[in-house]
Amino acid sequence: MKSTRITKYIIIASMPVLLVSCFSAKEYVQSDEAVLPEGTATYRTDQLSQDSLSMAEVSWRELFTDPVLTQYIERGLENNIDIRVALQQIVAAEAYAKQAKAGYFPTLSANARYTHQELAKNSPMSAFMGSSQDQYELTGNLAWEIDVWGKIRSNKRAFQASYLQTVAAHQVVKTRLIANIASVYYQLLTVDEQIAVTQETVATRRNSLETTKALMEAGTVTQVGVKQTEAQLYTAEAILVDLKNQAFLLENSLSILLGESPNNKERGTLEEQQITTELVAGVPAQLLANRPDVIAAELQLRQTFELTNVARSNFYPALTLSAGGGFQSLEFDQLFSANSLFANLVGGLAQPILNGRKIRTQYEVAKVQQEQARLNFKQAVLTASKEVSDAMFTFNTASEKIAIKQKEYDAYALAAEYSQELLNNGLANYLEVLRAQENVLNTNLDLVNAKNRQLQSVIDLYAALGGGWK
Template identity: 55%
Template sequence: MKIQSTYKLIVLLTASLLLQSCFVAKNYSRPELETESLYRTDQLPQDSISMANVSWKDLFNDEQLKSYIAQGLENNLDIRIALQNVVAAESYLKQGKAGYYPTLSGTASFTRTKNSGNSQFGSFFTRPLEQYELSGSLSWEADVWGKIRSNKRAYGASYLQSVAAHQAVKTNLVSGIASTYYQLMALDKQREIAEQALEARKSSLETTQALKDAGQVTEVAVKQTEAQVHTTEIILINLKNNIKLLENAFCILLGEPAHEVQRGRLDDQSIDSDLKTGVPYLLLANRPDVMRAEYGLINAFELTNVAKSSMYPSLKLTANGGFQSLEFENWLDASSLFSQLIGSLTEPIFNGRRLRTQMEVAKAQQEQALLSYKKTLLTAGREVSDALYTYNAESEKLTARSKELEAYSTAEDYSEELLNNGLANYLEVLTARQNALNSELSYVDSQYGQLSAIVELYRALGGGWK
């Protein structure tokens, strides 16, 4: 009898292993996407080299900036939140890997039953019945249709998705710190320009007052010059306020309370790395948000496999055994041993449409993940194109701004000299002064714009997390 039972068990185990080849779950393959013309550029990529492969430690030359980036990567709250997401996803991954293993549980119980005297067994058992039990239960489900495997892969994709999300936060943080740092230096330079202009306006006001006393200009000229002084004061107030606000925002990136930020000078900044974009296909490997979107697609794909496998029969083996006795003294005797082995094949038939709904929802979510992946890739290509054209535009504007500033500065000097000699009116002087100040401030904007465009290109290509 025992040999027959053993034979049945071996047959059942063998059948379950053979059925492993009956997987209904499919293997993921990357969808075909157009990447050749993903972004527009006049510099046609000739090789697979991208500036995204350059470490931020080598890209930036300012030691103070590199110190701030390292500090931000260590303390930034978004980085720390993303790391905890990785830890949580890793726990789920371990759970998915454990899906192949059997489950084991233990039970220790004491039961005391007092039957009613009018019940079926009350007339036979007048005294309370006591039962002691110490048992274990072992259960294992065969992965016949690939449900456990797909569930494990879904957890793996979810884990990698959280890692990519952490990398995306690092990329955005590096570019955010660098761009804000350069912007602070640009505001510093504009503040210096405004302070110098204010001193010049005050001196000009005294000169205009003297010319008015000499009868060369009217009171209108004095008031116009005085108004220009106050206009420059307003510009200076706004710049100082913007510096304070930007310092506060910069400290948030570092994960610190607001404080003054030490920094260098804008004229000393340069980024010497070659602006190489590489082939567009590299965005799939360099952009963390693109990788995160693909892992999201893989996760949805595997969950669709799980939903599909749930509609097929499940094969489960269950073994129970232990000690069971009506008397405490005989509880752990050999005669109290019991065992039970169950092999079951369960096919869901009526379940309130739950499985079919689960399948339809999984397919819809998989399609959403695919569309999100495509959108993320298109957005990445657009951001690279935008950064390239912005850099080229800022470089051209910087050259034009330099010539404009030189022309306005010369016009300001000539108009003031002509006014002092009575050969020009005060309106020409006021216009020349204002144009010169605006041009000088705009030149600084273009300096910052050029540096910011390089940082944005670095981020758009996926640099900063390596």
């Protein structure tokens, strides 16, 4: 049979126009949680600058001046496994975002089919068509959903927010990685300094032990004094063993951050570390512009908001247009004949009525997820302000503690020197010397820790302000 079949179904489009007033996709408005109150109360500090410049705007290359450290950060950003995983997540999210943009366009499919049919001899059709039949078809189908309720638009925006969220998540990883590399590097320098202090103390106590033995032979001190001096030497040697073990573990940790197998790490010294960047936090509103985790939390809120729009639109009828056409023939050589051409156009309006409450459940779950995202966003903003406050206060207290510990160390060092001279002249008790030497070591180790704490607070402040990823 050779014929042209053209079927048209015409719909009345007035109903969607009337219903559009009942629902339209809502526009996202930035949550109140996004605005931090202006003023120093946000950070509990009077160190906030009203200048628009913030530490977060400073490149990590300017903040960290140690050439070895900057080299490590560059290697970490290139090789770290977490960074590479985050980049792959961006690629996947970008693919979904591209798919969402294509939602406005119709779908097109093509199909080529050959059918061979053997008919029963007693079949009524065999009397007209014979015992067998061949049919050739070449068809195409076009389908398009009209975005009356903003469903496709909201879905596209949701995927865009998801993509931007993965970008922000990648920036979070970069910030944390830079901070972690700098933190471990400074800890390693701190342990190196403490090892040097302890090695010097071991050498001093060996000399003290020899001096104490000589004083025992002279009758100035007893065997008890010698053994206590000897025990003090062993205490320092045990501290040295622990410090060397800590340095070894820190080298391994730094290697992993750099995406490398554990190995020895070149490094500078603690005394060489200089922070020349002015510690300026900027105004509270800048926090949101730089903190990638806060940005990611808001984008998550925006995504759930748009998905709630999508879920709401499912309550309303879907307006679709579809068209199909092609060539159909019983003879292959007549397949592309004008008489083999057929086409159809179908318009549809599908309204969900009873579907086991699935649509309402999806909508209710979407609203719950949106509320969860809003609370997570609020928590991210509060956490960000806390971290800035903690880091700035810790830096100030660490600076004060360094000055105090330096005075304490100078006093103990002088006391140890005087007590040793008095003991050598038989004018002091050996216990006073032991106590003075113990205080010198502990205070010196504390002083090094205070310097490290100051450097760590700079890193914490830089990360808390959203720096590091630019």
